[in-house]
Amino acid sequence: MARAATRPATTPEAGDAAERMLQILSEASRLFATNGYDGTSMRDIALACGISKSLLYHHFTDKDEIFAKVTLGSTRELYHYVFDRLPEAGPAERVRRFMTATGEYFQKYRWAWIASTTAFWNDPEQRRQKERMMWRDQYEGLIRTLIQEAIDAGEFRPVDVPLTGRLILSSLNWMHRWYRPEKGMAPPQIADAYCDMIFNGLVAPR
Template structure:
């Protein structure tokens, strides 16, 4: 469900409303991640967002609904956020856009990302857990479709698509464990570096013999 919170000339401004919901989820996620569910109140969330409690209640009926959206809804918001930022063009550039958009979402809503990641495995609600898995699979399958497009177009070699998808997502999903916002590189720049490493490789132009590796054996000539 998309909440529409603002009106302009009598017309609902969906983009601004979506940003408001994402702001609430991000601030609530930050509070849940730092203070826990029990230590966070609706008043805390409203103050963190710089909005009134009545406006907060306009979007969410209670704290549990916000927590559910952080735990479950953030996965949907991430999917929509990334999907809408995939341009037309070569499949490999779509994968690049996927990675950069995912990193942008992480930068903009980092605490919601952290709280959602924590809740992903710790939420005892089995229905919510199943729903999160379904939405996670849709996000992964979206990426796998882009990888398959790149293979079919001949832009990348034939690779194991699910394994490649896991490699890309793992490079992004664990960024919150080590990323320092005080450093110079932004998450989007880091995603660009990851993309370059993945698609251009680490090896230099010349073949380097690895220590302990046996040189290839020359085939024997058949005696005449």
């Protein structure tokens, strides 16, 4: 199920450059998520990374290029992250793993998730929006496929698949609006709790 992963040989210089790129994208994600695109400058990103603006421009042409890598990359990698972690198990368990893997991704890349969510509705660049929608549709299509497989296997009762998919995705996608890392459950635990509520309902057994 997982994609084959190979790691090319790298020189120390290439490794340093990759680490620097990761740092820049991580700090930029936090700034875009907290201050917005317009409220973030190249100077802000350079200061957050502890580097000069000239070094920042060595890696990226402008702020828009960084923003595109953060927001498009997050949408694309969410799909791959979840897909690669689906187990060879029963359909219902695969639905659960879809949800908890999404929670894991949110926990690891929370700032990029928030920046990407904002860009999803506000980015005027049509080419980027089209690509973003493509990956969103693949991610949504994946949960619908898993739900249908669970119905076909008799593990779920016959339900409206698109409606059920939207219920699951809505519970996960809105987590960023209220979640605080310093209190309560971790995102994968929240996703697992959502899964129990969806699978078992709220009515106590009689």
